[in-house]
Amino acid sequence: MSRIALDKLRERFGPLVLETHSEFGDDTAVVEPGIWRDVCLFLRDDPDLDFNLPIDLCGVDYPISEAAARRRTLPGRMEVVLHLYSIGRRHRVRLKTRVGDEAMEGAELDSLTSIWPGLDWLEREVFDMSGVRFRGHPDLRRILMYPEFEGHPLQRTYPAAKTQPLVPYRTEASAGMPVDKLEPFGAHEGMPFGRQPAPRPEKED
Amino acid sequence: MGDLTGREGLGDERGARRSVAIDGNEQGFATSRVDAMLGWARKYSLFMYPFVTACCAMEFMSLTGPRFDIARFGAEAPRFSPRQSDLLWVVGTISQRQAPVLVRIYEQMMAPKWVLAFGTCASSGGFYDNYTTLPGIDKVIAVDVYVPGCPPRPEAVLDGLLLLQDKIARGVQTPGVVRPREDPVVRAAELVRLRRAPGDPRALVPLLKANAPDPPAGDRRGGIA
Numbered sequence: 001m002s003r004i005a006l007d008k009l010r011e012r013f014g015p016l017v018l019e020t021h022s023e024f025g026d027d028t029a030v031v032e033p034g035i036w037r038d039v040c041l042f043l044r045d046d047p048d049l050d051f052n053l054p055i056d057l058c059g060v061d062y063p064i065s066e067a068a069a070r071r072r073t074l075p076g077r078m079e080v081v082l083h084l085y086s087i088g089r090r091h092r093v094r095l096k097t098r099v100g101d102e103a104m105e106g107a108e109l110d111s112l113t114s115i116w117p118g119l120d121w122l123e124r125e126v127f128d129m130s131g132v133r134f135r136g137h138p139d140l141r142r143i144l145m146y147p148e149f150e151g152h153p154l155q156r157t158y159p160a161a162k163t164q165p166l167v168p169y170r171t172e173a174s175a176g177m178p179v180d181k182l183e184p185f186g187a188h189e190g191m192p193f194g195r196q197p198a199p200r201p202e203k204e205d
Numbered sequence: 206m207g208d209l210t211g212r213e214g215l216g217d218e219r220g221a222r223r224s225v226a227i228d229g230n231e232q233g234f235a236t237s238r239v240d241a242m243l244g245w246a247r248k249y250s251l252f253m254y255p256f257v258t259a260c261c262a263m264e265f266m267s268l269t270g271p272r273f274d275i276a277r278f279g280a281e282a283p284r285f286s287p288r289q290s291d292l293l294w295v296v297g298t299i300s301q302r303q304a305p306v307l308v309r310i311y312e313q314m315m316a317p318k319w320v321l322a323f324g325t326c327a328s329s330g331g332f333y334d335n336y337t338t339l340p341g342i343d344k345v346i347a348v349d350v351y352v353p354g355c356p357p358r359p360e361a362v363l364d365g366l367l368l369l370q371d372k373i374a375r376g377v378q379t380p381g382v383v384r385p386r387e388d389p390v391v392r393a394a395e396l397v398r399l400r401r402a403p404g405d406p407r408a409l410v411p412l413l414k415a416n417a418p419d420p421p422a423g424d425r426r427g428g429i430a
Contacts, residue, residue: 167305167345
């Protein structure tokens with residue numbers, strides 16, 4: 001319902017708005033990461049747009065293969081998605097950008113906390129889960145995971161089976177008894193799939 | 206329970222003999238072992254520390270409420286200091302971030318102490334098979350009784366408590382698992398048969414009840430593995 005926002009963005013920023021579409025009633029603009037903050041400032045301050053409420057901010061990792069990288073029209077690997085709402089005008093817009101190369105080098109984006117202070121914790125979450133660093137954020141620490149955690153779990157390169165325990169697990173020696181799971185829990189129940197053994201071959205009679 | 210109401214059996218020989226003993230006219234003694242006495246005393250005075258982190262708490266509330274009434278088993282007194290409690294109830298998912306807290310709570314409890322893993326998440330991590338969840342609290346602390354279920358029914362938890370009391374009385378250290386009271390697969394098969402039956406299915410209900418298998422005697426509260 002805010003085609004006007006897309007029109008205004010294209011008019012104001014020209015080719016730096018890489019793509020716009022309005023599918024299923026959702027208006028989306030994909031912009032260059034360099035103008036991320038300027039676009040947001042414009043969306044907030046233009047009297048016809050008046051986006052005064054940030055709804056959500058998240059990171060989406062797109063898997064990289066060489067073929068995909070060659071096909072790629074958009075720059076970057078980690079997509080950052082921002083949803084905005086205008087309380088006064090009752091319209092929404094979705095803003096996207098892509099940052100970081102295959103090794104997440106240069107995954108940096110201007111912080112929007114000076115525009116909407118409510119984005120403080122959301123930017124911390126995107127940093128924690130996806131590894132995007134926000135320039136100018138007042139307090140860019142992990143918010144969900146513990147400080148000792150290494151890596152960013154929602155990156156697709158994070159191994160699915162990898163856990164980082166803060167206390168050492170009991171071993172048979174330290175417990176003084178077998179620590180296998182009892183029935184009805186399988187020995188590997190609750191363990192990440194990568195640590196489960198391969199399915200047993202059929203029994204031969 | 207007839208002997209507790211005092212109404213029936215008053216006139217019979219057993220009631221008469223008991224009334225003599227109560228009056229104190231007859232003297233006697235009983236023999237026991239100290240550890241058996243201690244076990245008997247401990248199993249009916251479990252002071253619980255509820256370590257409640259997730260949705261299983263709903264079933265835990267119902268367990269401590271009047272309908273299922275854990276007070277019947279002498280285990281209703283919560284102590285929110287681990288130093289005063291015997292029984293650690295771990296109710297819900299434990300994340301990796303919370304595991305050190307759980308270990309610290311456990312280490313502050315005085316021996317003898319027991320741990321009950323309430324629900325599948327506490328027992329094995331459940332479906333949280335990921336970077337953030339501890340795959341079962343037995344990865345970091347010793348567990349005495351596991352109660353599977355997502356969440357377990359209060360009856361299952363009471364079974365687990367009785368199993369624990371049994372273990373305490375017998376001085377057994379090995380962990381035990383509460384088994385389901387009835388096999389849900391059998392029950393589902395019965396329901397499917399009922400649905401597909403020709404004619405009025407209500408006519409089959411008494412038949413189903415009559416055919417329901419008795420739970421195996423030793424299996425109701427689960428065995429000690």
